[in-house]
Amino acid sequence: MIGCGTVGSGVLDLLQRREEDLTRLLGRPIRVVRIVVRNPSKPRHHLASLISSGVEISGEPRRVTRDPGVELVVELAGGRDEPKTWILDAIEHGRDVVTANKATLAFHGAELFAQARAKRRCIYYEASVAAAIPIIEMLSNGLVANQMTSLSAILNGTCNYILTRMEFANLDYSAALAEAQAKGFAEADPTLDVSGGDSAHKLALLAGIVTRSHIPVESIYTEGLERITREDMEFVRQFNYSIKMLAIAKRNDQGSWELRVHPTLIPRSEILAQVRDEFNAVYMKGDAVGPMLIYGKGAGGLPTASSVVADIVRAAKGERGTPNAHMGVTPALVPIERIELRNYIRMTVLDVPGVLGRITSFFGMRHISISSIHQPEARVNQPVPVVLLTHKTSEHVVAEALRDLETARLLTRAPTRIRIEE
Amino acid sequence: MIGCGTVGSGVLDLLQRREEDLTRLLGRPIRVVRIVVRNPSKPRHHLASLISSGVEISGEPRRVTRDPGVELVVELAGGRDEPKTWILDAIEHGRDVVTANKATLAFHGAELFAQARAKRRCIYYEASVAAAIPIIEMLSNGLVANQMTSLSAILNGTCNYILTRMEFANLDYSAALAEAQAKGFAEADPTLDVSGGDSAHKLALLAGIVTRSHIPVESIYTEGLERITREDMEFVRQFNYSIKMLAIAKRNDQGSWELRVHPTLIPRSEILAQVRDEFNAVYMKGDAVGPMLIYGKGAGGLPTASSVVADIVRAAKGERGTPNAHMGVTPALVPIERIELRNYIRMTVLDVPGVLGRITSFFGMRHISISSIHQPEARVNQPVPVVLLTHKTSEHVVAEALRDLETARLLTRAPTRIRIEE
Structure with a gap:
C-alpha cells in the first residue's frame, strides 16, 4: 500500500473487520505486506499491531512496486504526476494496481492503461469515482x-x-x-x-x-x-x-x-x-x-475504502x-457551441419605463425565444433583477447575446446564466 | 437457451445489437447454439435468421443441458419446479447456468447452489431480482x-x-x-x-x-x-x-x-x-x-435481458x-412478533359522544402509546373513520389489540393496520 491517510486507514480497518469472511470467500487471506508513507519515522499508533505482526513501514515506493513478495499494489497517496510513476513501475514489474486516484487516471490514463494492456496487467479504480458507489x-x-x-x-x-x-x-x-x-x-x-x-x-x-x-x-x-x-x-x-x-x-x-x-x-x-x-x-x-x-x-474514508477493498477482492479473484x-481512440465529441439548451438568465437593470421591452426585443432580435420572464416590483430608477428562461437555444447564440449584453448598456451588472436540463 | 418469450427474445436482440462490442471484449463471439421452446413447431418469424444460420429449435431441454457443444445454459422458461430439473441436469453435465427464475431459486436454491458447489459450476442469477438493476x-x-x-x-x-x-x-x-x-x-x-x-x-x-x-x-x-x-x-x-x-x-x-x-x-x-x-x-x-x-x-423484456446478457458475459469471462x-446455514431470524414498529391504524366507529375516549383508553390499557389521532367531522350516529398513529410498539401487543378490537364492539368494520418505517 502506498499512502496511508484517511482512505488507507479505512482500508486497513475493513480488511481487519472482514478478515474471516474474505478469507473464506477467496480461499486465502489478504495480507498487507508493506506500507509506504511520506514520513516513515512519524509515530503511527493505529498501525502498531500491523507493525508488530511484521508489516514494514517504508518511505520508498519501490519497496512496494518492485518487491517480489507483493502481488498487488494499492495506490492511495493522492497527487497527480508522482503516482503515475509508481503505477507504471508496478505494472512494469508485473503487478496489478488498485488506485483511488482520479486525477492521475484522468490525466495519465491513456498511458497507464496502454502500459497495463501491453504488460497484461490490470488497473482497478472503482474508488476513484463517487467513492462508495460501485x-x-x-x-x-x-x-x-x-x-x-x-x-x-x-x-x-x-x-x-x-x-x-x-x-x-x-x-x-x-x-x-x-x-x-x-x-x-x-x-x-x-x-x-x-x-x-x-x-x-x-x-x-x-x-x-x-x-x-x-x-x-x-x-x-x-x-x-x-x-x-x-x-x-x-x-x-x-x-x-x-x-x-x-x-x-x-x-x-x-x-x-x-x-x-x-x-x-x-x-x-x-x-x-x-x-x-x-x-x-x-x-x-x-x-x-x-x-x-x-x-x-x-x-470519506470508509466509503472510499469500501470500493478499494472491493477492487482488492476482484484482483485476488483474478477478475x-x-x-x-x-481504451483507445477518442470518440467524436460535440463542441459546446453546437449544443442546444434551455437557459436561466438573471440580469440587473435600472427600473425605468420601457426597460422590459428593450430586454425582450434585445433577445428577440437575436432569435432567442423566451419561455417566461420575471421581474419583481421595485422602485423606479433602482436596480432590479429581471430573470428570463429561454426555450432551447444554440450555445453559440446565447454566448453571443451574453457578450453583446455587456456592451449594450442595458444592465447595471454582468448577467448570470445557468443552463437548464429537464 | 431454454425458453424464448419476452426475455429470451430480448436476449437474442441484445446479443445481436452488441455482437461486435462483446466479441472484442471477450476475444471470441457469443454464439446461440440451440433454443428450447414448449412448442417447437409453432412458426417464429423473429427467429428466422437464427434458424437459417443453423440454430436448432427444439422441444427437448436435454438437447441444451447435455449437448457437448453447449458451454452455458440460459434458463428463461419460468415456472418453479420444472426448471429445477433442467438446471440440475445442466450442472450435472458440467455446464454453468444463467437464470432469471426467482421462484425456482427461492424454493430450490439450497439444493441447486449445493449441487453447483459440488460440481464446481456456477449459477448466475442477476436477472432474477429487480430485472435491470444489477x-x-x-x-x-x-x-x-x-x-x-x-x-x-x-x-x-x-x-x-x-x-x-x-x-x-x-x-x-x-x-x-x-x-x-x-x-x-x-x-x-x-x-x-x-x-x-x-x-x-x-x-x-x-x-x-x-x-x-x-x-x-x-x-x-x-x-x-x-x-x-x-x-x-x-x-x-x-x-x-x-x-x-x-x-x-x-x-x-x-x-x-x-x-x-x-x-x-x-x-x-x-x-x-x-x-x-x-x-x-x-x-x-x-x-x-x-x-x-x-x-x-x-x-420488461429488454431490462431483464440486459442482466441476463451481463451474466452471460460474466460466465464467458469465467468470473x-x-x-x-x-450458501450454507440459515442465520438467526427475529420472528415478526418480537419486532417493534410504529403503526397506522384506521378504524370505523359510530360517531357517538365519548367514542374517541373509549378508543384511546382501549389502546392506553394495552400500553400502546398513540403519537397522533385524527377524526374528521361527521354526523352523529353515522360511521366515521378514526385514524391513529402509534409510537413504536411490539408486534405481538398490536396483534393482540387488533384481535381484541374485533370483539370489543367499538368498531363497525374490521380495522386496517399498516406498519410505518422512518
Whole structure:
C-alpha cells in the first residue's frame, strides 16, 4: 500500500473487520505486506499491531512496486504526476494496481492503461469515482449489454453540500463554502472542487467506460459554481427548480458525445434534485435498461475504502473485466457551441419605463425565444433583477447575446446564466 | 437457451445489437447454439435468421443441458419446479447456468447452489431480482467489504404501479389493478404479486447474499396490499406519508435478521417515496458505505435481458464471484412478533359522544402509546373513520389489540393496520 491517510486507514480497518469472511470467500487471506508513507519515522499508533505482526513501514515506493513478495499494489497517496510513476513501475514489474486516484487516471490514463494492456496487467479504480458507489463496475459489467445514451451525475460532494446549504439554509455562496470547510467537506483551497475540475476528472473516467475509449479531460467543457448567488436560489426555488452541479455525457443520434460540467437547473421533482448534502448520484440511460439511478456517499474514508477493498477482492479473484481493453481512440465529441439548451438568465437593470421591452426585443432580435420572464416590483430608477428562461437555444447564440449584453448598456451588472436540463 | 418469450427474445436482440462490442471484449463471439421452446413447431418469424444460420429449435431441454457443444445454459422458461430439473441436469453435465427464475431459486436454491458447489459450476442469477438493476452484483462484489445492516426494497413493479396510481390518480385498489392489467404491468391472476409472494422470493435471494447463507422463503413474514383503500391513501397523504410495498431485511445488534414484506408507510421526503410506477429500487445500508440506493426498471423484456446478457458475459469471462460459495446455514431470524414498529391504524366507529375516549383508553390499557389521532367531522350516529398513529410498539401487543378490537364492539368494520418505517 502506498499512502496511508484517511482512505488507507479505512482500508486497513475493513480488511481487519472482514478478515474471516474474505478469507473464506477467496480461499486465502489478504495480507498487507508493506506500507509506504511520506514520513516513515512519524509515530503511527493505529498501525502498531500491523507493525508488530511484521508489516514494514517504508518511505520508498519501490519497496512496494518492485518487491517480489507483493502481488498487488494499492495506490492511495493522492497527487497527480508522482503516482503515475509508481503505477507504471508496478505494472512494469508485473503487478496489478488498485488506485483511488482520479486525477492521475484522468490525466495519465491513456498511458497507464496502454502500459497495463501491453504488460497484461490490470488497473482497478472503482474508488476513484463517487467513492462508495460501485459505478465503474456497474457501467463495465452490470450494464455491459447496453448502449448507454446519457449520464447525468452529481460527482462532487463539496459542490453538492454547498448547493444544498444555499438551497435549504438560505446561505450565500461564501457562507455555505465556509460551513463546508468547517465540516471537512471542502478543502482549504476549494478551487479544484468548486471550479468543476474534480467533476470533470471523474466524468472523463466514466465517459471513457461508456464510450469504450479515452476521453481527455481537456475535452470536457467545465464551468464552476462560484457565481451563483442567494438571489439565484430564490428565483430558482420559485420556478420549482433546484441547482445541481452536474457532470453530463450525452450521445446524439449520430453517435457523437457532448461532455460538460456546469451548474444546472433541474426540476425539483427529478430524483437527482433529492440528492442532498455531500451525497453523489449517477442518473443514466441505456438502450436496454432505460433510466437507472445509483446514489451513495461520494467521499470519506470508509466509503472510499469500501470500493478499494472491493477492487482488492476482484484482483485476488483474478477478475480482469475492466474496460481497459477498450481504451483507445477518442470518440467524436460535440463542441459546446453546437449544443442546444434551455437557459436561466438573471440580469440587473435600472427600473425605468420601457426597460422590459428593450430586454425582450434585445433577445428577440437575436432569435432567442423566451419561455417566461420575471421581474419583481421595485422602485423606479433602482436596480432590479429581471430573470428570463429561454426555450432551447444554440450555445453559440446565447454566448453571443451574453457578450453583446455587456456592451449594450442595458444592465447595471454582468448577467448570470445557468443552463437548464429537464 | 431454454425458453424464448419476452426475455429470451430480448436476449437474442441484445446479443445481436452488441455482437461486435462483446466479441472484442471477450476475444471470441457469443454464439446461440440451440433454443428450447414448449412448442417447437409453432412458426417464429423473429427467429428466422437464427434458424437459417443453423440454430436448432427444439422441444427437448436435454438437447441444451447435455449437448457437448453447449458451454452455458440460459434458463428463461419460468415456472418453479420444472426448471429445477433442467438446471440440475445442466450442472450435472458440467455446464454453468444463467437464470432469471426467482421462484425456482427461492424454493430450490439450497439444493441447486449445493449441487453447483459440488460440481464446481456456477449459477448466475442477476436477472432474477429487480430485472435491470444489477443489485446481485452490487451486493456480492461492489459492497463485499461491508457488513450490510439493512435493506428496504421495492421489488415488485405490479405493486408499485398499483400504489402509484392509487396515490396520484386517486384510484381505488381494484381500478388501479385493472389499469395495471390493461397496461401489461399485472398478470390476469395477480395473486403472486399483490400478496407480496413475489417480493418475498426476491428478498430471500437478496437476504441470502447479504447474510451469506440460505434463506427459506417461508421464513419471511409476508402481507399483501389488497386491503388498502382510497381512504387510507387520503389519510396517508394528509400525514405526509406514502405507502410502498417494501421488502425489508434488518440486522439487529446481536446479528439476527428480521425479514418481512408488507405495505409500509414511509415519509414522502424519503427517496424511496419518489420511486413511482413500475420502477424498482433498493435502499440499503452498510457499515462502511452508509446509505446507498439503486433504482431502475424492475420488469420488461429488454431490462431483464440486459442482466441476463451481463451474466452471460460474466460466465464467458469465467468470473465465479457469486455468493454461492457462502450458501450454507440459515442465520438467526427475529420472528415478526418480537419486532417493534410504529403503526397506522384506521378504524370505523359510530360517531357517538365519548367514542374517541373509549378508543384511546382501549389502546392506553394495552400500553400502546398513540403519537397522533385524527377524526374528521361527521354526523352523529353515522360511521366515521378514526385514524391513529402509534409510537413504536411490539408486534405481538398490536396483534393482540387488533384481535381484541374485533370483539370489543367499538368498531363497525374490521380495522386496517399498516406498519410505518422512518
